[in-house]
Amino acid sequence: MPDSLTEGVVAFLHHLSAERRQSPHTCQGYRRDLTRLMHWACEQSPPIDQWSMLTVADVRRYAATLNREGLSGRSIARALSAIRRFYDYLIRENRARSNPALDVRAPKSGRRLPVAADADQLGHLLDATPDDPLEVRDLAMFELFYSSGLRLSELTGLDLVHLDLPDSEVRVRGKGNRERVLPVGRKAAKALREWLALRPALADAGENALFVSRRGQRLSTRSVQQRLARWGLHHGADQHLHPHMLRHSFASHLLESSGDLRAVQELLGHADIATTQVYTHLDFQHLARVYDNAHPRARRRKGLTSEKGPVPGDSL
Structure with missing residues (x-):
């Protein structure tokens, strides 16, 4: 890959590590996403060999390529976020004039609920x-x-x-x-x-x-x-x-018992409560199972079926 691309990425990763004090795991994630982008840029015809050449249309085509390769909407969103942050750095360093990923959005995908152990x-x-x-x-x-x-x-x-x-x-x-x-x-x-x-x-x-x-x-x-x-x-x-299952179990079991979402947020170290709210879905699933098993109008009863199937109200 041309030095004109790699030099910018190396400088950005050094900025993340030395100035922003990002963890090695975070820096490795940015390295992965930007390396994938560099490979894609070099494969274009004609090749994109300067970061200032990348356009909004290019980033949209890149996101579409990732989608065709089977990446989830969440992974594509992470890749676009890496590009946006990278270009914020390039603009600050006068290596680029605009951020081509600013208005590009990843395709939506269903949110995966964390798995908690019984x-x-x-x-x-x-x-x-x-x-x-x-x-x-x-x-x-x-x-x-x-x-x-x-x-x-x-x-x-x-x-x-x-x-x-x-x-x-x-x-x-x-x-x-x-x-x-x-x-x-x-x-x-x-x-x-x-x-x-x-x-x-x-x-x-x-x-x-x-x-x-x-x-x-x-x-x-x-x-x-x-x-x-x-x-x-x-x-x-x-x-x-x-390990993440134990963390998820900690959060979901604590929320089931306390109902205090704000406290769970503080204990997990989430900066935004929206991140913690995924556990309210887990809590609702637990409540739904309790309802299904306990409510007299929700319990499945033997023999109460019709030719068309179960009697309405025999399950939640």
Whole structure:
């Protein structure tokens, strides 16, 4: 790819990392989206080899290409957002005059609801007895996920100083470098104490990470994902377990019990309550199931069917 394209992207990624203090995960996402755009630009006839050459029509054609390739509306929206932010930077640096992605919108797609585990089954999985020091560590991680609703990156970024067990609190730094203090539940605190008693035998000297690998270093996000999936298989989970499921379960179970959307927003670290409102759909599904099973005009009754099918009112 021509230097005239790559230089702008490299400078933008450095701006995100060094000036905006964006996480490596966020920077990698922008790198992926902009690299895909560069490949597409070079394949055009004639090739687009200057960022100032990209037009609104080009961006619309690019979005249509992504749609034909099978990307979801959400993925296309993310790609367009990356282009818009990239061009905001180019305009600021006098490398472009206008933002060609400003008025281009992605096709709509149905919003996928997060998957939450059943509370009873999750309790059964977390009540399992660990077999070795690494499983003691794993249980402490999973209890903390479910107790405090952490993101995966927040959990792996935790240092010892962030945990305050006497006050049952943990301090995390989330998206946008925003810090929040979260409560730690009784069972999570117990599991963490058991892990902290074993941690010195595994951790390298000078290692500050709360959770370390068998090699004594900070545990990677991929390792946490693999260990949680392994835990689920080993203890008979009927669905694939992953860190986000525990976060979703934390949010949906808390909302079911409290009904306090604003509190759930604060605990999850969402800047916009609209992000948290997805859990109201999960809560409604729970209420609908309760209604279907309990209301006398909603319960399915044996023998009350007609030739055309069930009697009206036999289900929600």
